[in-house]
Amino acid sequence: MTDDALTVAVLRETVHGIPIDDYVAALRERLPEHEVVLARTPSEEREVVRHADVVAGMNISDAVLDNFGDDVELFACAFAGTGHLPMDALRDRDVAVTNASGVHGPNMGEHALACILSFARRFHVARRQMDEDVWRSYPTHELAGSTVTVVGLGAIGTAVAERLDAFDVETVGVRHSPEKGGPVDRVVGYDDAAGVEEAFAESSYVVLACPLTDTTAGLVDHDAFVTMPSDAVLVNMARGPVVDTDDLVSAIRRHEIRGAALDVTDPEPLPSGHPLWDFDNVLVTPHNAGHTPNYYERLADILAENVQRLADGRVDDDGFENQVA
Numbered sequence: 001m002t003d004d005a006l007t008v009a010v011l012r013e014t015v016h017g018i019p020i021d022d023y024v025a026a027l028r029e030r031l032p033e034h035e036v037v038l039a040r041t042p043s044e045e046r047e048v049v050r051h052a053d054v055v056a057g058m059n060i061s062d063a064v065l066d067n068f069g070d071d072v073e074l075f076a077c078a079f080a081g082t083g084h085l086p087m088d089a090l091r092d093r094d095v096a097v098t099n100a101s102g103v104h105g106p107n108m109g110e111h112a113l114a115c116i117l118s119f120a121r122r123f124h125v126a127r128r129q130m131d132e133d134v135w136r137s138y139p140t141h142e143l144a145g146s147t148v149t150v151v152g153l154g155a156i157g158t159a160v161a162e163r164l165d166a167f168d169v170e171t172v173g174v175r176h177s178p179e180k181g182g183p184v185d186r187v188v189g190y191d192d193a194a195g196v197e198e199a200f201a202e203s204s205y206v207v208l209a210c211p212l213t214d215t216t217a218g219l220v221d222h223d224a225f226v227t228m229p230s231d232a233v234l235v236n237m238a239r240g241p242v243v244d245t246d247d248l249v250s251a252i253r254r255h256e257i258r259g260a261a262l263d264v265t266d267p268e269p270l271p272s273g274h275p276l277w278d279f280d281n282v283l284v285t286p287h288n289a290g291h292t293p294n295y296y297e298r299l300a301d302i303l304a305e306n307v308q309r310l311a312d313g314r315v316d317d318d319g320f321e322n323q324v325a
Contacts, residue, residue, distance in 0.1 A: 152210025
């Protein structure tokens, strides 16, 4: 290590069950001139942040934050969302915060496409017939020629739309700033209620890839389900409360939509005995769309770039990649 080497402290919490050692190894490979330290216990966490320049992790306990040394300039959050962090306290300490935006794009794009194709080819019917040892042909759908609305055109929604491009579908994006456009055929804003309603009314598939905000909470409710065609499929990879769960259960029971693929639910985890477990045309995955074996590799790319910016004195001019505060 050189005198100019920075110290990166990695906190012990893992994500998606992937060993945190993989993250440390990826960082050390990218930052051979800097020190990457893994804290494996609460005591070690409180100690290593005293001497760190950068702290990386999922969460920050009060005990760890209270031990931040004066040299800490960046907290690199391993999640895309940072609402769980003590942002005011970090700001008071002049600690910048970055997130993991973009890390999940490829795998969540694939997850959305898998859900759509599964319903298009009605694999849930094949699964049920297999369970009953039944060999019987059944009608299916084609994705080509359909309209797909993607709600949220951040990194994940953009990845979904890009992957749909090969399937000869019409795509509509919903985002806060429609003037930014996106890899879709048209874009409407959340504040364009008539435009959102029109998108729902013509969509065979509605993919939710938006953050949970005051605007998006309860966005897909009874009115939305009644507006959608009866052959529409809802794919929720956003947050559970973006959908009104009671209205979703009612829509499934009343055949107001064709089905739903839910990676997130409200409540979450989905409790045993909940009606959503019992529908043949509802696919539930346990908040698993974000899982990828490449998670730490992509995360390490972001953090390594930011450590180099810090080491090179480029932060004042360039800021940090994925900086949110």
